[in-house]
Amino acid sequence: MKFQALLTVGLIMVAGAANAQDLPAGYPADYSSLVAKAKAEGSLLIYTNLSQDNVGPVITAFNKAYPDIKVESLEMGPSEAFTRYRAEEGTGVSSADILIANTIVDWTSAVKEGLVQDYQSPEIASLPDWSHPAPGLYTFSTDPMVTIYNKMTVPENLRADTMEGLLTNVTTHPDVFGGKVGTYDGRYAFGGALNYAFVERHGDQAWKWFEEAGPSIKPGGGAGAMIERTLSGELSAAYFVSAPVVWSKMADGLDAIIDWNFPKDGTVVFPRGIGITAKPNHPAAATVFLAFVLSHTGQEAVGDGKLTPYRPGLEAKGALSYSLDEVAKAVGGEKNLIIINYDPKMIDDNAAFTARWGKAFNM
Incomplete structure (x- = not known):
């Protein structure tokens, strides 16, 4: 029994060490527990003015890394994404966890009104300063x-x-x-x-x-x-x-x-903004998705959607795809x-x- 207990403890320690080693540089040590919460939530809702042709490759790449999290993306006008979230926020209706849109005026108002969660992503150190212009507001594509x-x-x-x-x-x-x-x-x-x-x-x-x-x-x-x-x-x-x-x-x-x-x-x-809503129904999943979008792999997927990734040092694939470095x-x-x-x-x-x-x- 003592040997079995020691073996179990040892396996847990090895698994924990492996998880820690799998974390990208700069990520907090407890990020694996956040991922576990995201998997338990199991889903994520996005309001965006992007078509499935644009956002689909990002969702596909995300699901390759996190197959347990179902992502639903609803396409609508850029201002409509904010208007709809405002209308639904206090009603108890399941609303967006993530907003993605290219509208400076609406993002500026949303930040002022506290509609965007103030979250500092572990990817922030790898991004240009202009790409995160306000607390919780990041850039999806350029x-x-x-x-x-x-x-x-x-x-x-x-x-x-x-x-x-x-x-x-x-x-x-x-x-x-x-x-x-x-x-x-x-x-x-x-x-x-x-x-x-x-x-x-x-x-x-x-x-x-x-x-x-x-x-x-x-x-x-x-x-x-x-x-x-x-x-x-x-x-x-x-x-x-x-x-x-x-x-x-x-x-x-x-x-x-x-x-x-x-x-x-x-x-x-034109920088296309992305942020976690102030009251997401799936906060862990939203946080993990945002970090993925800002990562090297996520930005590569942005390029696969014929948009322009901006993460430094990245080259887009395909004849009609460009990274911001290439532009x-x-x-x-x-x-x-x-x-x-x-x-x-x-x-x-x-x-x-x-x-x-x-x-x-x-x-």
Whole structure:
């Protein structure tokens, strides 16, 4: 009996040592007990504006590591994810454990209202400082904005790979671009953030470009609509188009008609936020999922979903997949990336900014 007891204790100690050795560097010693709780919870609910094509590879990779945790992802508009969580939070209805969305205004409000759990992930030391801009708010992916051209209507010498070149061409070549250039509407949240960041980088010069080229540009619609309009020839070009949408369309053989590039004088990058809700029904599972997304393996899976992983030192797989490191390399270094931040000044300046932007674009 004494031998059996000693053997049992020994096996427990060996198992504990093995679990400790399996933990990534920087993880707390009791993380294995958190994983056990997550497995006991058994499920996880995400509200996101990502399609299954985007988030599916991340869930698949997570389930490979944690097969006992079922993940359900509900697709909805970025603002709707927050509105729905607010409505459900105090009603006792099972609501989201994780929110994933690319909306600066909603994330800023959610942090202020305490809708996001203040949690410091053990992965934080491996991430760039800008990627966790507020307590509990992290970055799921980084979506670069690209310029697209219709190869049939725009000669190669006019397919500029800078914003200065594009906007100058719009002004000097009305026969090619007049009234046939698309972009997001800068008076609304997503387009406003893109344009605000661009102006912050280029200052008065950006306003000069906008005021000269704006009357020939037709803002409106999302990335998919801009691609379709460029494909049909209604548009000759479009800028600030979300690269993940472009890449997914290019996989369908559109490269025969559509050309695209990263602007080398400032590729705007939109960080897609992720956070654990303040009152998750599955807190342990949510915590383990967040750490996984931020890990090297999780960020690789983000790339598999045709999104842009940002963890330093990572290379994305596939011909039409890029990591943020690879985007930076393509534009001549990080200095030529314009990563949108969560500066409250952008929200405070919104009325004045959108009024000036609308005037420049005759809207």
